[in-house]
Amino acid sequence: MNRRVMRILSESDVVLEVLDARFPDLTRIRSIEDYVRKKGKGLVFVLNKVDLVPKEYAEDWKRILSKEAPTVFVSAKNRWGTRILRRTIRSMTDKRPLYVGVVGYPNVGKSSIINVLVGRHAAGVSPRPGFTRGEQLVRLARGIYLIDTPGVVDTKDETLLLLVGGLDPGKAKNPELAAHILLTNLHAMGEIEAGSLEDYAREKGFLLKGGEPDLRRAAVDVLRRFQRGEIGGSYEWMREVDGLLKGDDVA
Numbered sequence: 001m002n003r004r005v006m007r008i009l010s011e012s013d014v015v016l017e018v019l020d021a022r023f024p025d026l027t028r029i030r031s032i033e034d035y036v037r038k039k040g041k042g043l044v045f046v047l048n049k050v051d052l053v054p055k056e057y058a059e060d061w062k063r064i065l066s067k068e069a070p071t072v073f074v075s076a077k078n079r080w081g082t083r084i085l086r087r088t089i090r091s092m093t094d095k096r097p098l099y100v101g102v103v104g105y106p107n108v109g110k111s112s113i114i115n116v117l118v119g120r121h122a123a124g125v126s127p128r129p130g131f132t133r134g135e136q137l138v139r140l141a142r143g144i145y146l147i148d149t150p151g152v153v154d155t156k157d158e159t160l161l162l163l164v165g166g167l168d169p170g171k172a173k174n175p176e177l178a179a180h181i182l183l184t185n186l187h188a189m190g191e192i193e194a195g196s197l198e199d200y201a202r203e204k205g206f207l208l209k210g211g212e213p214d215l216r217r218a219a220v221d222v223l224r225r226f227q228r229g230e231i232g233g234s235y236e237w238m239r240e241v242d243g244l245l246k247g248d249d250v251a
């Protein structure tokens with residue numbers, strides 16, 4: 001695992017593991033959880049971006065995750081759940097000063113959560129995964145500090161990373177496969193008209209010099225829109241992804 005994140009974990013008393021509510025299981029980082037448990041630190045699951053999923057879906061996951069650690073729903077975007085999260089952090093331990101490490105996949109909203117918790121723009125936020133590079137200590141209340149961290153990934157599977165928003169599509173070697181999976185499914189759900197990357201590229205006017213569709217550009221565009229939450233509201237399919245794609249390529 002990333003050495004810097006490891007050090008932050010060792011300095012933390014409580015660890016908030018931020019998960020994307022659309023893919024809770026796929027964005028878990030088991031190596032971090034194992035370490036946190038082994039060291040007897042407090043673990044809290046924070047399901048962020050709940051504004052992007054139906055309530056029942058989030059509640060199903062809360063039921064499952066709560067068996068392992070306290071689980072809190074949050075939407076940093078809509079400022080939901082911040083009071084409960086603050087209360088949960090305080091209730092974990094009486095130790096002060098209290099250091100709370102905020103960890104998770106790139107782009108799950110770690111920095112955004114810190115900002116809504118403290119009520120000001122303390123940590124940099126961006127739709128590009130991998131935005132936060134160093135650590136940052138932010139004071140939450142007297143004696144309680146949050147530590148922002150760079151994202152950690154638990155898989156080498158580029159397609160999976162793209163689908164969970166953990167990699168900038170522009171930096172991917174082969175964004176076409178993930179975009180194809182996404183597009184064909186969203187098309188089948190009736191959410192998107194184009195049923196192939198070719199159609200999507202033509203529709204958008206993404207053409208190469210000879211007039212051929214620019215598939216890479218189309219793929220990057222589809223994935224960026226998905227990562228921003230502009231498309232991908234067909235959640236039954238996402239529920240399947242969370243079950244189907246998980247696990248095999250864990251590094």
Ligand SMILES: Nc1nc2c(ncn2[C@@H]2O[C@H](COP(=O)(O)OP(=O)(O)OP(=O)(O)O)[C@@H](O)[C@H]2O)c(=O)[nH]1
Pocket residue numbers: 048049050051052074075076077078104105106107108109110111112113124125126127128129130131132133149150151229
């Ligand atoms: N819809 C929605 N978008 C969110 C929410 N929280 C964060 N975002 C968006 O998700 C993107 C990533 O947010 P960040 O806070 O930068 O995520 P991060 O986990 O710190 O990302 P890295 O620093 O790259 O690891 C930004 O475009 C945010 O606006 C949320 O609750 N709902």
Ligand SMILES: [Mg+2]
Pocket residue numbers: 110111112124125131132148149
């Ligand atoms: Mg960040």
